[in-house]
Amino acid sequence: MPLTGIEIFKLLPKTNCGECGVPTCLAFAMSLAGGKAELTSCPYVSEEAKTQLMEASAPAITPVTIGVSDRAFKIGNDTVMFRHEKTFVNPPALAILITDTMNDSEIDARLERFKLQYERIGVTLRAEMIAIRDDSGDAEKFESIVTKVKQNSDGNIILMSNNPDVMATGLKACANRRPLIYAITEDNLDQMVKLARDYSCPIVAKATNLEGLSELTTKLTKLGIKDIVLDSGARTPSQTFKDQILIRNAALKNKFRPLGFPTIVLPCEMTDNPMKEAVFASIFIAKYSGIIVLSDFQGESLFPLLLERLNIFTDPQRPLATTEGIYEIGGPDENSPVLITTNFSLTYFLISGEIETSRIPSYLLIMDTEGLSVLTAWAAGKFNSDTIVPFIKKTNITEKIKHRKLIIPGYIAAESGGIEEALPGWEVLVGPREGANIPAYLKIWDK
């Protein structure tokens, strides 16, 4: 948990020498607290203070990197309970389950479904992990499935077995992928720790409650194991929800190090109903998990979960933007209406959705306003006649239409005169203020 500026100030030399680049130690402390400066800029800070500040500045929830090369990703490192307090940082990875008792065609089908992916506002949405579970207890069988997965997929691997011998063969088969070892328990501690060290892989610490889990991670930390993921052992939505909240709260609020790690949850073991499983998973996307293991992927459930994840992990401090340009909705022709709005993603989604609802084929001109919504962009001078007119010319929309009519959002009605003046021959129509009224508005156009 980061220290406040005042707490940091107490540890600084208080000489106000200015060599760090800011005039006073207090100002430097404030910059440090805000993450805008590095402690190394201060030439006079004591070793003792350095250690204290380093410890205090270590993330409350340790970031853990899973996998290697360009498929590698990070979990953990989050700093808040509520996304509006700052932002959620690392979205939970989604994993599809494969067991070593499944037949080849089933495994092939799952590896195929693992590849499901979706494009949205220039982002590719897809899952990250494949969990391979040892159900047979047969090391050879496990190894052959792990090898098969490795050969046929670039997905990051979770190896699931409580048996260190089975785990060892699995690890040997895919060590270069740096798989996640699931799981170390009190019962297999010594052997699993050795494996984690030998292969330098991240591990899941699993217990039956938070007290036991804290004891286990304390031991692991003492043994030098750092890349830990937590499984509290909960297998009901209620207990899992509770544990997710208590773990994050303990790490952030109480600065409780033994629970300062990302978590793994297993909706695949909570129900046999895939629809329900998806709803359970949706809880843990919003509430604090690091990895979510699903029994299977299907487009109808994976897509909504990926969408939810995209939304919840959108940085509330930075608006998402859509690419500038002409968007053709419903196959417009030379007589179709032309509407303009800003490139704030939410604006784009709402307006394009309303135009679709209207079933009136239209051209939607999306103008780059740095991701600001209509009113904000207008207030900031980024969406007025001075900027809209050059944009309209640049789009060459006139090559697609016979008429010269432009529908602007009701909120910038004041700009209509300015646009008409600078765009001779054009008629500017003031559309509705709210997107919801667009279908009604366009129906009048149609008549």
Next chain:
Amino acid sequence: MVFKIPDITYNGKIREIKLGKEDNTLTVGGETAYPFYHFEYEMPTLPRIAMEVWDCSPDDWPEAAIEPFADVINDSVAWAKKCIANYGAEMIALQLISTDPGGINRSADEAAKIVKKVADAITVPLIVWGTANHEKDSEVLRKIAESCAGENLIIGPVEEGNYRRIGAAAIGYHHAVASSSPIDVNLAKQLNILLGNLGVPDDLILIDPTVSGIGYGIEYSYSVMERIRMAGLTQQDDRLQFPIICNIAKEVWKTKEVHMANDEFNMGNARKRGILMEAISAMVLLLAGGNILVMRHPEAIKLIRETVAELTGSTK
């Protein structure tokens, strides 16, 4: 170090509000902790689901949403009854789609007649929702408030542009209002203050934060709702201590993804996809603090009911 349960300092309580007719009321709100934090404090009431009924036959619903109601979709009364009899609806939300000036544009009198018929046919609390057209809603909802005196309706959306006219009618005929603001915690608070100044009693106010579904900006609704809850529960902001109503169904079911065919863009089964788009949107809003959800598909509703039971049930 020994694990200790971290505590959150709460100092507020969400107002408990009784909805519906005299001998058939339903209570919402009353919580003193964040949603589903039942290990800290009791959740005295569970979230409620109002089933959506339209006042006209919908022409833009995907097959999956029409199918459960195909036999009653031309008759709001039969539709509402089916929701209660077949799907155990504990509330009904009548959407006054036909009053839209850009659509069928039914008059206030006609709308009031339909609402009255539905209100007379059911005993569960009835939500009546306009088209968010300030002028038309004022006219329509005022008329309904009057002709349904004694029904204790929940009427909305009541917005800054028409709160005086609708609010006055709500006070006069004792209906609850959904105080509706555009995804902004300060505007939500401001409208609640205005409604209070107008004389709307606190036990007749619900907050409508304006919601959207996953993929369409749900994160904004989510965070505004969390901020409203935080203000009400930990910052003693009594103008934000009202139960939250989320009119989510129509937002989800108008998106292009629920209208896509089976396996289009690898999105799997169309029916299940629609149900999950609704259920997951609903779940996200419940996690953020929703007390009443307006929902459409019986299977999405069943999923949410069962999940809520799981979350609030066994383990304390």
